[in-house]
Amino acid sequence: MSLNLIDYAAVNVDRVKIKFGRTVKIASITNNKFIVQTSAATPTAVQDPFKTINTLSDYSTISRTLTLYWNKTLVSGQEYYIRLVGLLDSANEVVPEEKIVFTKQDAATPSGISANVVPVLEEIYVEDQSILLEAYTSYQIIAKNPEFYIKDIDPKNGSFYIDNDYNDGRLTVTFSSRPAVNFLTNKYFKVQRKKIQRTPSRWETVVVKVQMHSWKPEVYIDFPSNDATPVFHIENKTYFETGYKYRITVSKEVGI
Numbered sequence: 001m002s003l004n005l006i007d008y009a010a011v012n013v014d015r016v017k018i019k020f021g022r023t024v025k026i027a028s029i030t031n032n033k034f035i036v037q038t039s040a041a042t043p044t045a046v047q048d049p050f051k052t053i054n055t056l057s058d059y060s061t062i063s064r065t066l067t068l069y070w071n072k073t074l075v076s077g078q079e080y081y082i083r084l085v086g087l088l089d090s091a092n093e094v095v096p097e098e099k100i101v102f103t104k105q106d107a108a109t110p111s112g113i114s115a116n117v118v119p120v121l122e123e124i125y126v127e128d129q130s131i132l133l134e135a136y137t138s139y140q141i142i143a144k145n146p147e148f149y150i151k152d153i154d155p156k157n158g159s160f161y162i163d164n165d166y167n168d169g170r171l172t173v174t175f176s177s178r179p180a181v182n183f184l185t186n187k188y189f190k191v192q193r194k195k196i197q198r199t200p201s202r203w204e205t206v207v208v209k210v211q212m213h214s215w216k217p218e219v220y221i222d223f224p225s226n227d228a229t230p231v232f233h234i235e236n237k238t239y240f241e242t243g244y245k246y247r248i249t250v251s252k253e254v255g256i
Contacts, residue, residue, distance in 0.1 A: 004150070005084060005098045007064070016050075016082065020064040021150070022095070023158040026055050028088040034068060035083040039101065043081070046072055079103045090158035148256050149176050151217075162240055169223040169232065169239030171248065177256045178217045184210045188251040189221055193244045203247070221248065 007021035036049035051069040053059075059066045074080060082100040089095050152174040155162050173189075183189075189210050192203040209222040209232050224230030225237040240246065 005087065005095050006100065007149075009082075009100045011082075011100065011102045014070055016068040016070070016100075018066045018068070018084075018100075020066070022064075023090040023156070024064065024095070025088040025090060025092065026059065026061070028086065029053060029055050029059055029066060033084060033086050035081075035085060036072075036074075037081050037083065039079040039081055046074070046080075048072065074104045076104055090160070148179075150174070150250065151176050164238045164240050164242065165236065166240060168235055169225065169237065171221040171223070173219045173221065173248075173250065175217040175219065178212065178215075179219065179254050179256055181212065183251075183254045184212055184219065186210065188254050189219070190249040190251070191221065191223070191246070192249075193241075193246045196243055196245055206246070 004021045005024075007019040009019070010017045031048075031050060031053055034050060036046040037043040049070065049072050051071045053066075053068065058068070080102055082102070083097060084095075084099065085097045087095045150173060152172075154172040154174075155166060186205075186207060189208070191206040191208045193206050194203045195201045206223065208224065209220075211220050211222070212218065213220070222232040223239040224232060225234065225239055226241060227237065231237060
């Protein structure tokens, strides 16, 4: 099962808020995992861009939200990347790198009003396909595609153990909007399983049924039972075999 690391992010004058879309191992949330650099052909890294992360106060395990506090002043008009590298998921595997792109811009003090009573606000424009707008007056978010994304998944992404007959073999992916029906195939929802063993093993394809709720933005992925003639979404059957781990990859081409 593949979900974005970044659910959404917000870059402010004094902080960066990141809501993870998947479970992240707390021990891996350290300053060296968050790299700030320019987007130039030869990028320049910002040394110690954030204050030391205190996961007890800066990270909420319930909402999976991390707050980073700026330790450096950035250059106005310069485009930057915040790269998230080397974070670990709940299975202790490295999550592929994702990044937040933003440009810092200083806003001028409005004319005709005393500068003594009107503060000079800093605006930071953020560009990321998973960004959501938050209510800050000092900056603005510009999003590429805020209308379509995965909101939830059942069972939760990264679950270590599930029953053999969990939800009668049905996995549910909830989107922000209903995807187009032409994407409801094994081509766009790729399901695989691999035997858990000490020696290397290969991922094998699992042929599933992909369908959608009649009006909700929920996609149902029904696993086959282990019967000689497989059945789908029937009670008292085995769908998830002991000794295997499963994954689902949702194609980035899936859309509304």
